[in-house]
Amino acid sequence: MAASPEPADEGLVAAAQRGDLTAFNSLVARYQTPLFNLCLRMLGDRQAAEDATQEAFLSAHRALPRFAGGSLRSWLTRIAANQCKDELRRRRRRGTTSSLDRIVDTDEGSLEIPDEAPTAPELAEQAELGRQLQLALDILPADQREAIVLVDLQEFRYGEAARVAGVSVGTVKSRVHRGRRRLRAYLREHPELIAGYRRLEE
């Protein structure tokens, strides 16, 4: 629950708060992967995720003088999550549900995965599974998606997820519950997901 920030963070934060851009960029390098992944799962779109991540770090830089300590990762995650929710709201207002774009984007992206994975079919299957899971995430309302991404993908405790989302722990609890219930229903309709997952596990 109580996230202990690495001591190094604090030194870098202090330096960055004094205007040291290099120190700030060390923090960027440290957190850009989890933040990018958060945005990727929230938005389901590679390009949008890149934009949101960059925007989040810019916002963080602007807001840095107001960072009052605590977990830097939670703080950055909160900025990025808000960025994503803004983007989702804009999409909804625009009426864009670019699921086709997303599929294309995700396919392109999967080619960039460093190929530690042994064989091509397995890689393809894993990519396909990832794509399917992203589609499943995309059916969730933004709030529930955020809760699931934070808890199940980014492995936040409820308390930390609550602080990131700016809601109470009870709300996180209910969002996780409702989100998983929807995903359970989705998986019941798509048993091949579970099957594919089992095959990969073997």
Place this chain on the structure above:
Amino acid sequence: MPTIVWSLPPITPHGRRRRQLDAYLDGELSAPAERRFAGHLSGCARCAAALSEARAVKTLFATLPEEPAPRSFAVSEAMLAPVPAPSLRAAAPSPAYGALRWAAGVAAVAAVFAFGALVVVDVGGGGGSQMASPTTLESSAAGDFDQTGATPATGSGKDDDTNRESTDDDSGADGANEASGQPALGESDGGSRSGAAGATPVDAEPEALNSQASPDITNAAAGGASPPEVADADEVADAGAKRADGEVAPPADEPDSAEKAPAGAGEGPPVAAGRAAAGQAELSGDVTVQDETLDAASDSTLGALRIAQIALGATALIALVTTVALWRRAKGIHP
């Protein structure tokens, strides 16, 4: 409606436990609650099945690989340089646009009155001999203006439609007054004259917007670290944004945006609703933060709306001129 309340299924202990299922799975229950739930599980096949499904979901999504960052997101000095936003809102509309918009509103109102007058003239002029003297005609028309002018609902309502802004009410009333005065005085140049008069208050607006664009960073500072207890602040913000009719970008990218959201919902829409109330907007940090996140889409919507406004204004102006011309001809023929 009490019947609905009664028809809801009662919250059973089972239902309450069901909701704890995911918290149990995530190890987020208190020790006694966890014991209770474990006890319930052993006797409830449905909950046990649901739990294993939930576990499958959790593990499945945990397998989503963490993707490497596709590039460095390092912040450069160039990115930090304050870039003047190319947004329509930040780049204040030209004074000509403001004048046109005012002229459109005034012309629309004037057109209604003038048309009403024309109808009166035509109906009244049916007898022909009765309308022999132009003086009676003028006075009867003027009387009609006064009557219609007495119901400001027509005038300001029209103006609202044209300007899409509720806080324009004051100015709308002004416009109505002006309009009801103008046609009685001198017919054809009524539209343009009132347009010029209208332009003066509008001119203040772009300046206000310009100055509003600059203090972008500093006045977002209100946020403390206090986590809000409002359960769904963002939903409230949603509602607020919807009410503002797409005018406002939602509370922005700052970490405190969630704290700000409830306030924004109360404060945002009226502020955003009245661009004429730019003085007020200038004082409010919220709007500035929102401006930062304006995206291209809402800009294009804004642009389309402006074109529509201008088109509407032009139509109204043409209608006014035509009506006035017709009126004059009617006047010229009858005597």
